[in-house]
Amino acid sequence: DIVMTQSPDSLAVSLGERATINCKSSQSVLYSSPNKNFLAWYQQKPGQPPKLLIYWASIRESGVPDRFSGGGSGTDFTLTISSLQAEDVAVYYCQQYYSFPRTFGQGTKLEIK
């Protein structure tokens, strides 16, 4: 199984500042053809289901604000929020869909400093 490890476990950032969450996979999730990383990022607020933010590691889902961006390739990935807003307080998860079983990171709790 591919193990997904996120860092940090929790993060406090001031409003308007940049927040960066890291996700590392135990093996590459890059498919050489079609040259895409099979990695997604989700946001989950209390009492709600997860919401898809990013797929293929860097493609923003429709309707997601452009302050959210995804990067990285192979085994190392990042989710960046360029200017933190109050509504971004949530737990963020990465997920690989390169192989079965699909696996999620343990989550990163993002709070306001």
Add this chain to the structure above:
Amino acid sequence: EVHLVESGGGLVQPGGSLRLSCAASGFTFTDYWMGWVRQPPGKGLEWVALISKDGSEKYYVDSVKGRFTVSRDNAQNSLFLQMNSLRVEETAVYFCARDEDRGGDYGYWGQGTLVTVSS
């Protein structure tokens, strides 16, 4: 608008069985693989199972193989998860989710149904 509504959760004793349902609407159900993801109270997400568009392919996390069965009724736009020999540690909110046909990301989720395994 896409809607996924889970039902069937509740309290069950260890070793017992439960069948979860997910009613889908607002999209062509047969165009999508569908999955189940669970989340123990206060903990992270765990992928559980996935079923292909026509139900011919099924995948499971190792911990549920032989005990859980995912199925679908395309005529009724419904997804199911039959759970047998339930364990205390499987207490969780169970979400159904739509695979976006891009490899395996989940673009739509239901609100979830709580399964509590306790004596």
